[in-house]
Amino acid sequence: MRFEKWQALGNDYAIVERRELPFELSAERVRALCAPHMGIGSDGLLVLDETEERGFVAELTIYNPDGSEAELSGNGVREAVMYLRRRGWTDSDSFSIRTAAGEVRPRITGATTCTVDMGRARLRSERDFPSGGEDGQGELTAGGREFGFQFVQIGNPQCSIEVGDELDGLELQRYGPEIEHGELFPNRTNVSFWRRDGDAEISVRIFERGVGETMSSGTGASGAAVAAARRGAGPRVTVHLDGGDLKVEVGEDLQVNLTGWAVPVYSGTLSDELLEDLREAQ
Secondary structure, eight states: OEEEEEEETTEEEEEEEGGGOSSOOOHHHHHHHHOTTTSOOOSOEEEEEOOOSTTEEEEEEEEOTTSOEESOOHHHHHHHHHHHHHTTSOOOSBOEEEETTEEEEEEEOSSSEEEEEEEEOBSOBTTTBTTOOTTOEEEEEETTEEEEEEEEESSSEEEEEEOGGGGGGOOHHHHHHHHHTOTTOTTOOEEEEEEEEETTEEEEEEEETTTEEESOOHHHHHHHHHHHHHTTOOSEEEEEETTEEEEEEEOTTOEEEEEEEOEEEEEEEOOHHHHHHHHHOO
């Protein structure tokens, strides 16, 4: 089983083509593959399928390291996009791929960079934030304190919380799990804590659903940028994350474009011993 390890701002994924898989994927097998010491070690798994659907280069399935399926990942999509180009699935700079969140339209802008049309963000979701109002704003309690938040649906659910100068010293592990699993969000939520640094830049720390604290998240950065735009930031925002910077453009209609880089780390094949363990897993 051949795979490649990629990373985007420190957010790393293992990429495998479906035709390379010698078995069906289960949550247990995904967890074993993503395990840091006994598996590949990654923030998730990207599985690419060939498709005959007109206008689409591939279908992308995204798995979190806990085995659950994610609707969308901004960093993961960029890694998949650059992989598809490098592996010869397409020679076009602009194309479409299918995800659980729908069609994603990337545009390759350099040897390691691309811009992804993330679609229109929404501020309410009957599925992911059923008690929310039209503006997506709310309050919650976690770790013994209250937070005001902005809900944003950008392919997956985002709870964006402005914390100002507290950002650098904030204990994400104290607040993140309780918010992720809070009753307001029946399908769990990603959480982004952010600080406004100016009209065109914000700093963000990420607690990702099914992962925990991560160095970066494309959808998390997008959700925070939408929240900042709703609070008066400009339409083009540089988002500073622990792993580097992303650029997010938020239109008046909440159309979001995400620009950043993604690079390969290594390629490899799984050992016979690990494959046997995976075959025995349920």
